Amino acid sequence: MRTADPMGPTRIVPFAGGDRSLPSLALGGITAFARSRPGLGGVFRFVPQMTELAELESLLRSDSSPIVLLLSNYLWTAATNLQASALAAEVAPGSVTVHGGPHTPHYSGDNRRYFEMHSHVDVTVRQEGELTTARILSAFAEAGRVDASVLAALNVPGCTVRTPTGLHRADDVERIDDLSVLPSAYLGGELSHLTPERWMFGIIETNRGCPYGCTYCDWGQATLSRVRKFPLERVLAEIDWLVDHRVATIFIADANFGIFGRDVEIADHIARRRNETGYPRHAIATFTKNTNRHVRDHRDLDLGRHLGGGRAVDADDRSRDAVDGPAAEHPHRAIRGAQRRVRGARPTRGVRPHRWPAGFDGRFVPP
Numbered sequence: 001m002r003t004a005d006p007m008g009p010t011r012i013v014p015f016a017g018g019d020r021s022l023p024s025l026a027l028g029g030i031t032a033f034a035r036s037r038p039g040l041g042g043v044f045r046f047v048p049q050m051t052e053l054a055e056l057e058s059l060l061r062s063d064s065s066p067i068v069l070l071l072s073n074y075l076w077t078a079a080t081n082l083q084a085s086a087l088a089a090e091v092a093p094g095s096v097t098v099h100g101g102p103h104t105p106h107y108s109g110d111n112r113r114y115f116e117m118h119s120h121v122d123v124t125v126r127q128e129g130e131l132t133t134a135r136i137l138s139a140f141a142e143a144g145r146v147d148a149s150v151l152a153a154l155n156v157p158g159c160t161v162r163t164p165t166g167l168h169r170a171d172d173v174e175r176i177d178d179l180s181v182l183p184s185a186y187l188g189g190e191l192s193h194l195t196p197e198r199w200m201f202g203i204i205e206t207n208r209g210c211p212y213g214c215t216y217c218d219w220g221q222a223t224l225s226r227v228r229k230f231p232l233e234r235v236l237a238e239i240d241w242l243v244d245h246r247v248a249t250i251f252i253a254d255a256n257f258g259i260f261g262r263d264v265e266i267a268d269h270i271a272r273r274r275n276e277t278g279y280p281r282h283a284i285a286t287f288t289k290n291t292n293r294h295v296r297d298h299r300d301l302d303l304g305r306h307l308g309g310g311r312a313v314d315a316d317d318r319s320r321d322a323v324d325g326p327a328a329e330h331p332h333r334a335i336r337g338a339q340r341r342v343r344g345a346r347p348t349r350g351v352r353p354h355r356w357p358a359g360f361d362g363r364f365v366p367p
């Protein structure tokens with residue numbers, strides 16, 4: 001049986017591997033929410049988010065009692081996260097590794113192979129992670145032990161769990177309808193220790209979900225879903241936090257920025273703060289495609305200029321070309337066409353190129 005160290009609270013270790021300049025907003029939100037749940041703060045000790053393997057290794061070697069390792073898998077973190085997961089299993093046996101995020105295979109066949117290939121993966125989580133992680137920790141707290149089988153016995157939604165008798169795949173988790181229940185990772189200080197002024201991006205979500213269902217897309221595992229909004233005051237406060245912490249680029253993670261009228265106010269806020277302070281230096285958004293009423297209606301206001309002085313916003317220029325151009329009936333064809341016209345950017349298949357900092361290879365060394 002996997003049992004937590006009876007001498008002290010079990011450590012919860014959020015890890016997004018590889019690069020300090022790319023902390024995981026997802027994990028920040030997940031730990032902020034878990035901390036806010038009654039009872040969990042007293043039972044577990046939340047270690048600040050880590051991005052480097054060496055840091056995790058020194059934590060594990062200094063105290064090898066079992067941990068709950070939360071891993072946020074994106075294309076750029078997945079390989080290091082697997083190393084981290086293997087390390088925890090080796091150095092701190094009895095730990096439970098929880099893999100979530102868009103790069104964690106969630107179709108059942110792919111998911112099964114993932115477990116087969118990586119014997120140190122204990123739990124995978126599909127879709128939004130806040131409720132599921134809080135439920136996982138509550139289950140451990142109630143059972144009085146850190147043991148993946150507890151999650152299978154309780155059939156915790158959204159999880160696939162390795163048990164001694166095989167994999168247990170629970171049903172999908174319900175979507176979080178009211179996003180105001182989620183505390184902000186930035187405002188709650190979950191990421192402050194990771195030197196924000198050196199981040200490549202400060203990501204903000206103003207809403208979640210996408211009403212469309214392009215087959216190749218896994219936008220936050222929330223395609224074909226109702227778009228849910230974060231409270232406007234929170235969005236503006238997060239922008240202020242990023243500006244005050246001199247984060248160079250704000251990346252709006254929405255699938256369809258501009259779909260709501262209030263998005264003009266958000267863009268305006270970014271531009272106003274930039275004019276006052278010089279930050280953010282850049283803002284990047286992916287604009288609403290098929291329904292671009294607000295982008296078009298507000299062309300006089302120029303959403304691009306609002307987002308930060310026009311020339312700072314490369315994504316917006318492409319998008320305006322896209323909504324103006326004859327190819328506007330298909331967002332991706334339009335965007336590819338626009339790419340050819342904007343700053344000599346080379347067209348790519350299906351994915352918009354960003355203007356990466358010179359030498360960008362997935363890692364970013366701040367100047």
Ligand code: B12
Pocket residue numbers: 021022023024025026027029030070071072073074075076098099100101102103125127128129130132133200201203205217218219220221251252253254255351354361362363
């Ligand atoms: C910001 C972003 C980037 C930034 C990353 C900056 C950074 N600091 O991380 C940059 C610009 C670098 C980037 C690059 C790319 N990206 Co990108 N990006 C995004 C974006 C817009 C937001 C990600 C995000 O933070 N969202 C906010 C968080 C809160 O939401 P979330 O990720 O959905 O997380 C939830 C769940 O997944 C889950 N979860 C996440 N982690 C964990 C962990 C645990 C333990 C649990 C339980 C749950 C859990 O809970 C979270 C909260 O509910 C997403 C699209 C989107 N909106 O999700 C694409 C996305 C992640 N990117 C994608 C792609 C394809 C790319 C590129 C490959 C594109 C390209 N060809 O250049 C490159 C990769 C470059 C490289 N060299 O590695 C894909 C998927 C990639 C993948 N499998 O990881 C996405 C999903 C977009 C899509 N087309 O579907 N990207």
Ligand code: SF4
Pocket residue numbers: 210211212213214217218219223224255289
């Ligand atoms: S519109 Fe964009 S975000 Fe939505 S499903 Fe299609 S590609 Fe994904």
